[in-house]
Amino acid sequence: MNKEELKTKLDKAGLARVSHQLLSLAKMSIRFTSSKSSDKEIPIGGSKIGGYPDLPSGFSYPKWKNMPLAFLAQINLAEISGFSASSDLPSSGFLSFFYNASQETWGFDPKDKGSWQVYYFSDMNNIQRIEFPNGLPDERRYLPCSLSFFEELTLPPWESIAIENLSLTREEMDVYIELPYNILSSGSGLINRILGYPEQIQGDMQIECQMVSNGIYCGDGKAHEHPRYKELMPGATDWELLLQLDSEEENAQIIWGDVGRVYFWIHKKSLENREFDKVWFQLQCF
Numbered sequence: 001m002n003k004e005e006l007k008t009k010l011d012k013a014g015l016a017r018v019s020h021q022l023l024s025l026a027k028m029s030i031r032f033t034s035s036k037s038s039d040k041e042i043p044i045g046g047s048k049i050g051g052y053p054d055l056p057s058g059f060s061y062p063k064w065k066n067m068p069l070a071f072l073a074q075i076n077l078a079e080i081s082g083f084s085a086s087s088d089l090p091s092s093g094f095l096s097f098f099y100n101a102s103q104e105t106w107g108f109d110p111k112d113k114g115s116w117q118v119y120y121f122s123d124m125n126n127i128q129r130i131e132f133p134n135g136l137p138d139e140r141r142y143l144p145c146s147l148s149f150f151e152e153l154t155l156p157p158w159e160s161i162a163i164e165n166l167s168l169t170r171e172e173m174d175v176y177i178e179l180p181y182n183i184l185s186s187g188s189g190l191i192n193r194i195l196g197y198p199e200q201i202q203g204d205m206q207i208e209c210q211m212v213s214n215g216i217y218c219g220d221g222k223a224h225e226h227p228r229y230k231e232l233m234p235g236a237t238d239w240e241l242l243l244q245l246d247s248e249e250e251n252a253q254i255i256w257g258d259v260g261r262v263y264f265w266i267h268k269k270s271l272e273n274r275e276f277d278k279v280w281f282q283l284q285c286f
Contacts, residue, residue, distance in 0.1 A: 001153050009183045014175045018166050025162050028085035029196020031152040034145035034251045045124050047076045050252040051144025054127045061133045062098045062117045068133045069098035070140035083151045085195050093122040101140040107282040108219040110212055116281040142252045154196035159203045190246040198241045198263055201284040209265045209280040210236040242266045260285025
């Protein structure tokens, strides 16, 4: 769907008053689906969910509190470089995503930092497939899946700063909440995504990323009472979705909490500077 087609659908749905603003907010994303595979079938450095990770020779397998992290996925950036949405990413190399095997951290505590890790490897010539380390639980040794990519237009979640600023009427908000099901293609099924906007489950994540990455605890609903809250709020919209990974229960045997999703967020400046080690993580579930 292009923006002209989206505008027509927004107008017909009852959002003509704000359709131009919504179109200005729309972002392309790179959506992907998984297929059961094997590590023998997926080339070293290829995009995948689960299976054994590919790491540079001599690279130490990531740990947190002396426990190995679970390998989630790796994205070969050359495989997605042809999509318009990928212009903010390097055109080569690959990104690797890891997360706490016990799933005990959800991203709302500054102390959670380190329980997830994202690595960008620019050199593809010195990597090798690494077997899972001792100490990684069997249930966190996710099964390998190959990936297929396609581009998809996204709009901000209804619980977001961008939509709040539009001051939608009650009727318009009711329509907007149902957009994923009635207009966009993201209303059902597994939703794995690179860039664009998230399909969030439990509310706005940009504000939480901004606050918790600046040392403010966000697990008790009192972050807004912090003395630095108003000072930090303007920077919340500078956080961008890097990766959204759904519960790939059938193909990879991955389940996030109560069948939720995990999200990796990155600040615009960190993305520009290729500082992928500065991502913030969120886990949300139903």
